[in-house]
Amino acid sequence: RSAAHGALKRPGGGVSMVDYSHWANLEDSDEERERAEKAKADERRAQRAAQSGAARKRVDPPGPKTRDPGGLPALPDGVENLMKAMSCGQYGGSKNKYTLPETAEAKRERARAAEALKDQGNRLYAAGEHFEAAKLYEQAVLKFDWYSDLCADEEERGIVLPVKIPAHLNLAMMSLSLGNHQHAVTHCTEVLRHEPGNAKALFRRGVCYTHLGQLAEAKVDLLRARELCPKDAAIAEALAKLRIKMQEYSNRSKHLSSKMLEGLADEDAEGAQAAAPASAQAEGASHMAATEGVVTSAHVSPADEALVDAALHCADCGPGVGLQPHPRLGHVCSKCHVVVETPAASQSG
Numbered sequence: 219r220s221a222a223h224g225a226l227k228r229p230g231g232g233v234s235m236v237d238y239s240h241w242a243n244l245e246d247s248d249e250e251r252e253r254a255e256k257a258k259a260d261e262r263r264a265q266r267a268a269q270s271g272a273a274r275k276r277v278d279p280p281g282p283k284t285r286d287p288g289g290l291p292a293l294p295d296g297v298e299n300l301m302k303a304m305s306c307g308q309y310g311g312s313k314n315k316y317t318l319p320e321t322a323e324a325k326r327e328r329a330r331a332a333e334a335l336k337d338q339g340n341r342l343y344a345a346g347e348h349f350e351a352a353k354l355y356e357q358a359v360l361k362f363d364w365y366s367d368l369c370a371d372e373e374e375r376g377i378v379l380p381v382k383i384p385a386h387l388n389l390a391m392m393s394l395s396l397g398n399h400q401h402a403v404t405h406c407t408e409v410l411r412h413e414p415g416n417a418k419a420l421f422r423r424g425v426c427y428t429h430l431g432q433l434a435e436a437k438v439d440l441l442r443a444r445e446l447c448p449k450d451a452a453i454a455e456a457l458a459k460l461r462i463k464m465q466e467y468s469n470r471s472k473h474l475s476s477k478m479l480e481g482l483a484d485e486d487a488e489g490a491q492a493a494a495p496a497s498a499q500a501e502g503a504s505h506m507a508a509t510e511g512v513v514t515s516a517h518v519s520p521a522d523e524a525l526v527d528a529a530l531h532c533a534d535c536g537p538g539v540g541l542q543p544h545p546r547l548g549h550v551c552s553k554c555h556v557v558v559e560t561p562a563a564s565q566s567g
Contacts, residue, residue, distance in 0.1 A: 318364050319364060322373060322374075322377070325374060325377050325378070326377055328361050328362070328364075329361075329362075329377050329378060329380075329381045331361055332358040332359075332361035332362065332381050332382070332385060333358075333381050335354045335355070335357050335358035335361070335385075336354070336355060336358045336381065336384060336385050336388065338354050339351040339352075339353075339354035339355045339358065339388060340388070342354065343388075343392070348392055348395055348396060349392075349396065351388075351392055352389060352392035352393065352396065355385055355388045355389040355392060356389055358381070358385040359382065359385045359386060359389060359405075362378055362381075362382050365378050365382070367411075367412070379412060383409050383412060383413065383416075386405045386406075386408050386409045387405070387406075387409055387416075387418055387419060387422075389402075389405050390402040390403075390405040390406045390409070390419070390422050390423075391422060393405065394422055394425065394426060399426040399429045399430050400426070400430065402422060402423070402426045403423055403426045403427070403430075406419040406420075406422050406423035406426070407419075407423065410423070415446060417443050417446040417447045417450075417453075420439045420440070420442050420443040420446070421439070421440065421443040421447075421450075421452065421453055421456065423439050424436045424437075424438075424439030424440035424443060424456060424460075425440075425456050427439060428456070428459065428460050428463060433460065433463060433464050433467065436460055437460060437464075440453060440456055440457050440460060441457075444457065532551035532554060535551055535554055
């Protein structure tokens with residue numbers, strides 16, 4: 219083959235021309251093929267990115283961008299649009315986007331809305347609709363879900379607390395009338411956290427504690443309320459009911475204590491009765507073992523009876539204890555079973 223002329227000699231001596239026009243599409247190695255595939259993939263990826271960027275420009279509303287270029291990294295493709303759709307009420311999201319009140323005027327607007335709910339609840343309470351009134355009072359309290367006493371300044375407290383505290387008190391009163399005593403305790407405690415000397419909150423929490431059986435806590439709250447309002451008839455009535463409850467509790471405690479002591483005494487008596495026959499049997503056995511071989515007075519001869527009647531006695535037990543004759547030992551004390559020497563035995567010895 220002549221490389222200079224691009225010709226290939228045939229075996230028969232002829233020459234044929236070779237077409238080099240397709241050599242540019244051939245790869246010399248696997249590395250070059252991989253590089254070419256990677257370059258094509260990068261080109262396709264760049265084209266898709268350009269197309270998605272154009273689509274975002276068509277979808278996004280005009281206006282300044284809210285995302286800080288120097289802040290968090292950008293969201294994946296499509297996520298930001300989905301979040302916007304959800305915030306607008308699409309896909310079941312809330313149609314009214316929640317925002318925190320940042321200015322004093324926005325906070326006053328929230329306070330006015332809560333005040334209107336509270337007034338509407340007062341009208342329902344006056345009409346006897348306690349359950350519906352409780353709903354409105356709770357909505358009024360929830361208007362201040364953004365409020366934090368730890369972060370609030372004096373201006374914010376002045377806007378919020380004059381409405382928030384009465385709403386808590388009214389909701390506690392409704393909960394008490396509906397029998398939800400623990401819920402009422404929660405709202406009274408919230409009021410007392412801001413105003414420790416609020417007599418209404420102390421009175422209502424004390425009544426709820428009485429219903430819940432927490433008599434010691436009820437006593438503390440009601441006595442404090444009486445100090446603040448000594449002429450209040452409702453507080454006096456609540457204290458009288460508390461005394462009755464405490465007396466009933468004391469009587470029940472004493473009755474239970476006496477029952478427990480009686481049960482213990484019965485168990486002790488039964489144990490003593492069960493132990494008495496065993497101890498008597500053991501004592502009788504020991505006595506029989508100690509007096510084995512001792513004869514009774516029915517087998518005593520007249521001479522031995524004379525000795526027994528002759529004021530003989532044991533030196534240890536005294537004259538008040540008699541002697542009994544023994545067939546081998548002579549005479550023994552009937553109490554300690556010690557052998558007592560008689561005059562006849564001493565003479566014979």
